[in-house]
Structures are given as C-alpha cells and as structure tokens.
Amino acid sequence: MNENLSVVSLITNAGPLVQGVMLLLFLASVASWWIIARRFLFFRRARHEYADFENEFWSGVDLGQLYKEGNAKLEEGRDIGGAESVFRAGFKEFSRLRQQMGGDSDAVMEGSQRAMRVALSREQDRVDRSLGFLATVGSTSPYIGLFGTVWGIMNAFRGLANVQQATLAVVAPGISEALIATAMGLFAAIPAVIAFNRFSNVSQSLVNRYDTFAEEFSSILHRQAHGRRGERDI
Amino acid sequence: MGILSNYIVPTLFTVLLHILVVFTVLIGWQLSDTHRFRVDTPRYVKAELVTLEQKQKQPKAEPAAPVPVAQSAPQPDSEPSEEEAAAPPETESSADAAVSASPDPAIERQRQLEREQEQQLQREQELRRQREEEYQRHLKQQRASEKRAQEQARQRQQQQALQRAMQEEETLMQAEQDEVLADSYAALVKRTVESHWSRPPSARKDMQVELAIRLVPTGEVVGVEVTRSSGNTSFDRSAVLAVKKAGRFPELKDMPSSVFEQYFRSFTLVFKPEDLLL
Structure with missing residues (x-):
C-alpha cells in the first residue's frame, strides 16, 4: 500500500471532487501561462512599435506621408496599434474637419481631440485586455486548491474514523493527495500574480506614453489650426 | 505571420513549460519517494513482527502437554x-x-x-x-x-x-x-498545569524540575513534592505553585479506577520551559 505512492497513483486515487479541482487548476495554469506568453510578446512588440513610430514621427517626416504609410500597412493586413492609431485617428479627424469647416479652428481642435481620446481609450482597452483573467487566476486558484485540500483531508479523516488502529499511515496518503491540490493552486497562482503585477505596470506606462504622445500631437495640431496657415502642408 | 506568432508561440511555450514541470515533479517525487519509503516500510513491518512473535510464543507453550x-x-x-x-x-x-x-x-x-x-x-x-x-x-x-x-x-x-x-x-x-489513556490524561494534566504556570524571569531553557503529585480519584491534588530540583528555588516554587493553582483535574473522574491506581495515584510531572529561547 505504501510502495506505489507516486504522484500518478495519488492523483488517480483522489476523490472525484479533488480530481476536478486539480483539473481546473491545471487548466487555469495552462491558460494563464498562455496569456502570459501572449501578453509578453504583445508588450514587447508594442514597445518596439512605439519606439519606432516615435522616431519616425519626430524625424520631421511629412505627417500626411506618415498617414499614407499607415494606410499601406493596413492594406497589407497588419494591424496598427498604440501611438500610431492615436495619431491616425487625430489626423484623420483633423483633416476631415478642416475640409468641412474650414476656418473654425476651435471646432476642428475639439473634434480631433475627441477622436484621439476615443482612440486612446481603445488602445488602453487593448493593452489591458486579459489582465483580468490573470488577476482572477492569481487570487482565486489558491482558494480553489485549498478547497480541494480541505475536502480531501476531510475524507481522509472520515476514513480514519472507521479504522480501529488509527495510525498516521492511514491518513497520510489522503492528506498527501489532498495537498497536491494546494500545490497546484499555488503553482497556478504565483506566476499569474507576478505576471499581473508586471503587466499592469507595463500597460500603465504604455498608456501614459500614448497619452503624452496624444497631447504632443494635439499641440502640433493646435499650432496648425490656430497658427499661420500653409506653413506646414496638411 | 502575425497570427501565427500570436498564437503558436505562446501555445508551444505553455505546453512545453507544463510538460517540463510535470516531468520534473514526477522525477523529483519518485526520487524523494523511494528515499522516504525505504525508511518507512521496515518500521511498519517491524511492528507487525512483534505481534506475530507474541502469538507464536504461546502455541510453543502448548507442546508442554507431554x-x-x-x-x-x-x-x-x-x-x-x-x-x-x-x-x-x-x-x-x-x-x-x-x-x-x-x-x-x-x-x-x-x-x-x-x-x-x-x-x-x-x-x-x-x-x-x-x-x-x-x-x-x-x-x-x-x-x-x-x-x-x-x-x-x-x-x-x-x-x-x-x-x-x-x-x-x-x-x-x-x-x-490503559497506557495510551494514561498518556492522554497525563498530557491533559500537564496542559492544565502549564496554563496556570507563571515562570519566574530567572527560568532558563535547560532547567527541569520533577514534581511528584499525589492525586485522589476525584481528581483533587492532595500533595505536591519536588523530587528533583532544578537548582533554582524560585523556578521550583513556581512549578509547585502552578500545580496548587490548578487544584483539581475534574477530567480524571471519568477515568477507569484501574488506570488511576496504576498511573495517577502518584504522578510525576516534569516541568521544562520549552518555549523559552534562552
């Protein structure tokens, strides 16, 4: 009875509820690691894209040209995110309003700023996406594991009540198998919590940068709207 | 390309990581497992052997029938x-x-x-x-x-x-x-007494005082003596005082009288400040 006390036998001998808990935790761990990997790649790419775009933007290139490049990218099927989408929303709205309203620069500014705000909030949403799942896994999976453990230990002790000679060897396998649930819960929770903290930090800084960029860009637009016309060809 | 790297890389990474973890756990567990249970099993077998010997001895006595x-x-x-x-x-x-x-x-x-x-x-x-x-x-x-x-x-x-x-x-x-019962009662008595025990500041970790407590079947303490002093009189006195403060142990009333006579008529209690750091 003691010899085959491997993890496999412990898991297969566990009660159905404990097994369900273990399965749930394993799936949670898989899903959270999947999301961690995806988010990691996403943030790396977003930072690179932001750096590239900022370089391009402040290199003095014609903004209309930049917009057209973005159009070409869209046609290629690549999605555009981050600061570039903020820029595109503001620029599009600005040029459209400029054509329609002509001289009313306040209305043009207001419209383009609103468009940028909308794009910014959309970007924020994109950046924060599925961090909620990591937070959920990080905070609940220890409890789920604990639940499985408590249930398993409960059963182990109930079994102990029916035994004449109560030795530690009677309950030990049950407790051991029950504790696997807690171990799995912690295994799922710890990376999820770490990743959540890290990613929410990164996403916050990214959104801050987008926000700053939107302000900078709107100041340029403001200069264009209120300043001397035709200095910069928009 | 973007979709591929978006989905396949994380999936591969996740699957590989989990396979690695599962294998590590399996191997690590088996290693520690064999280690631990090789120690454990003989102890279990030994316990069984003792009972077997007892059973065998008595049949051996039967051939005395000649x-x-x-x-x-x-x-x-x-x-x-x-x-x-x-x-x-x-x-x-x-x-x-x-x-x-x-x-x-x-x-x-x-x-x-x-x-x-x-x-x-x-x-x-x-x-x-x-x-x-x-x-x-x-x-x-x-x-x-x-x-x-x-x-x-x-x-x-x-x-x-x-x-x-x-x-x-x-x-x-x-x-x-009886012994198990006596042990549990002894632990109870010890706990009760220790809850009444206020140690003097001069108590140190390695001090130990042995008290002989005389009890009556109702659980009342009729006498306390120091059988082996710790060398520190205030420490000894605090232990004696703790027993006197505890006064009686009403739980002992429920004990079968045979157990009481055997173990608790005169009862030895050892005081050790285990939770002290010094």
Whole structure:
C-alpha cells in the first residue's frame, strides 16, 4: 500500500471532487501561462512599435506621408496599434474637419481631440485586455486548491474514523493527495500574480506614453489650426 | 505571420513549460519517494513482527502437554495385577468338575471321565482363551479410552493454552490501551498545569524540575513534592505553585479506577520551559 505512492497513483486515487479541482487548476495554469506568453510578446512588440513610430514621427517626416504609410500597412493586413492609431485617428479627424469647416479652428481642435481620446481609450482597452483573467487566476486558484485540500483531508479523516488502529499511515496518503491540490493552486497562482503585477505596470506606462504622445500631437495640431496657415502642408 | 506568432508561440511555450514541470515533479517525487519509503516500510513491518512473535510464543507453550504421556505409562502396570486376580477362579471350577467325576469306577467311565476331562480341559482352555480374548479386548478398549482421554486432555490443555494466550494478549492490549489513556490524561494534566504556570524571569531553557503529585480519584491534588530540583528555588516554587493553582483535574473522574491506581495515584510531572529561547 505504501510502495506505489507516486504522484500518478495519488492523483488517480483522489476523490472525484479533488480530481476536478486539480483539473481546473491545471487548466487555469495552462491558460494563464498562455496569456502570459501572449501578453509578453504583445508588450514587447508594442514597445518596439512605439519606439519606432516615435522616431519616425519626430524625424520631421511629412505627417500626411506618415498617414499614407499607415494606410499601406493596413492594406497589407497588419494591424496598427498604440501611438500610431492615436495619431491616425487625430489626423484623420483633423483633416476631415478642416475640409468641412474650414476656418473654425476651435471646432476642428475639439473634434480631433475627441477622436484621439476615443482612440486612446481603445488602445488602453487593448493593452489591458486579459489582465483580468490573470488577476482572477492569481487570487482565486489558491482558494480553489485549498478547497480541494480541505475536502480531501476531510475524507481522509472520515476514513480514519472507521479504522480501529488509527495510525498516521492511514491518513497520510489522503492528506498527501489532498495537498497536491494546494500545490497546484499555488503553482497556478504565483506566476499569474507576478505576471499581473508586471503587466499592469507595463500597460500603465504604455498608456501614459500614448497619452503624452496624444497631447504632443494635439499641440502640433493646435499650432496648425490656430497658427499661420500653409506653413506646414496638411 | 502575425497570427501565427500570436498564437503558436505562446501555445508551444505553455505546453512545453507544463510538460517540463510535470516531468520534473514526477522525477523529483519518485526520487524523494523511494528515499522516504525505504525508511518507512521496515518500521511498519517491524511492528507487525512483534505481534506475530507474541502469538507464536504461546502455541510453543502448548507442546508442554507431554505430561499426559508420562501419566499414561503407569497405567499398563496395573493391568497385569488384574489378570492375576482373575485367574484363580478358573482353577477352582476345574477342581469342582474333577470331584464330581471321581465317584464312577469303570474304565469306560474312566475313559469317559478322561474324555470328559479332556473336553473340560478343552472347554477350560477355550474359556481361558475367551477370557483372555475378552481381557485383551477389554485392555484394548481401556487403552483406546485412555488414549481418547489423553487426547481430550491434550486438546483441553491446548485450548487452555490458547485461552491463556488470548487472555494474555487481551491483558497486554488492555495494558496498552490503559497506557495510551494514561498518556492522554497525563498530557491533559500537564496542559492544565502549564496554563496556570507563571515562570519566574530567572527560568532558563535547560532547567527541569520533577514534581511528584499525589492525586485522589476525584481528581483533587492532595500533595505536591519536588523530587528533583532544578537548582533554582524560585523556578521550583513556581512549578509547585502552578500545580496548587490548578487544584483539581475534574477530567480524571471519568477515568477507569484501574488506570488511576496504576498511573495517577502518584504522578510525576516534569516541568521544562520549552518555549523559552534562552
């Protein structure tokens, strides 16, 4: 009875509820690691894209040209995110309003700023996406594991009540198998919590940068709207 | 391309990571597993062996039954004496027959007599043979019954030995149970006393005082003495005071009196400040 006390036998001998808990935790761990990997790649790419775009933007290139490049990218099927989408929303709205309203620069500014705000909030949403799942896994999976453990230990002790000679060897396998649930819960929770903290930090800084960029860009637009016309060809 | 790297890379990474973790756990577990259980199993087997030995000892005691074999030996000696006692009546009856035959004078009669005598002799011999056979049968029966008796005696003895063994085992188990019970009560008493214990500041970790507590079956403390001092009088006094403060242990009332008499009439309590750091 003691010899085959491997993890496999412990898991297969566990009660159905404990097994369900273990399965749930394993799936949670898989899903959270999947999301961690995806988010990691996403943030790396977003930072690179932001750096590239900022370089391009402040290199003095014609903004209309930049917009057209973005159009070409869209046609290629690549999605555009981050600061570039903020820029595109503001620029599009600005040029459209400029054509329609002509001289009313306040209305043009207001419209383009609103468009940028909308794009910014959309970007924020994109950046924060599925961090909620990591937070959920990080905070609940220890409890789920604990639940499985408590249930398993409960059963182990109930079994102990029916035994004449109560030795530690009677309950030990049950407790051991029950504790696997807690171990799995912690295994799922710890990376999820770490990743959540890290990613929410990164996403916050990214959104801050987008926000700053939107302000900078709107100041340029403001200069264009209120300043001397035709200095910069928009 | 973007979709591929978006989905396949994370999926591969996740799957590989989990496979790695599962394998690590399996291997690590098996390593620690064999290590631990190689230590554990012999201990378990040992415990079983002890009980087996106890059971084996008592059957060994049964073969002490050979005593009845020795008893059976004298009995055959008594039988021959019976044979001797049975023989004389036969000779008497043959003498009577001779007396009744003697009055006849003629040869024929003599011959007849001789014939009769011969017949009688034969008859006697037959009788004797019959008697002997009877006797033999009797003997055989006696021996058989003796044997049966012996066997019964042996069986009885075996049963008695078995019963004795069982009783011994029961008393042993009873003693064990008593001990466990006594231990639990002792732990209870110790806890109660320690909850009343306020240690002097001079108490150190390696101090130890042994108290002899005299109890009555209602659980009341009737006397406390220091049997082995710690060398620090205030420490000793604090321990004695703790027992006096505890005063009585009402839980001891529920204890079977045999356990009480054996373990708690005079009860030794060791005070050790285990939770101190110094």
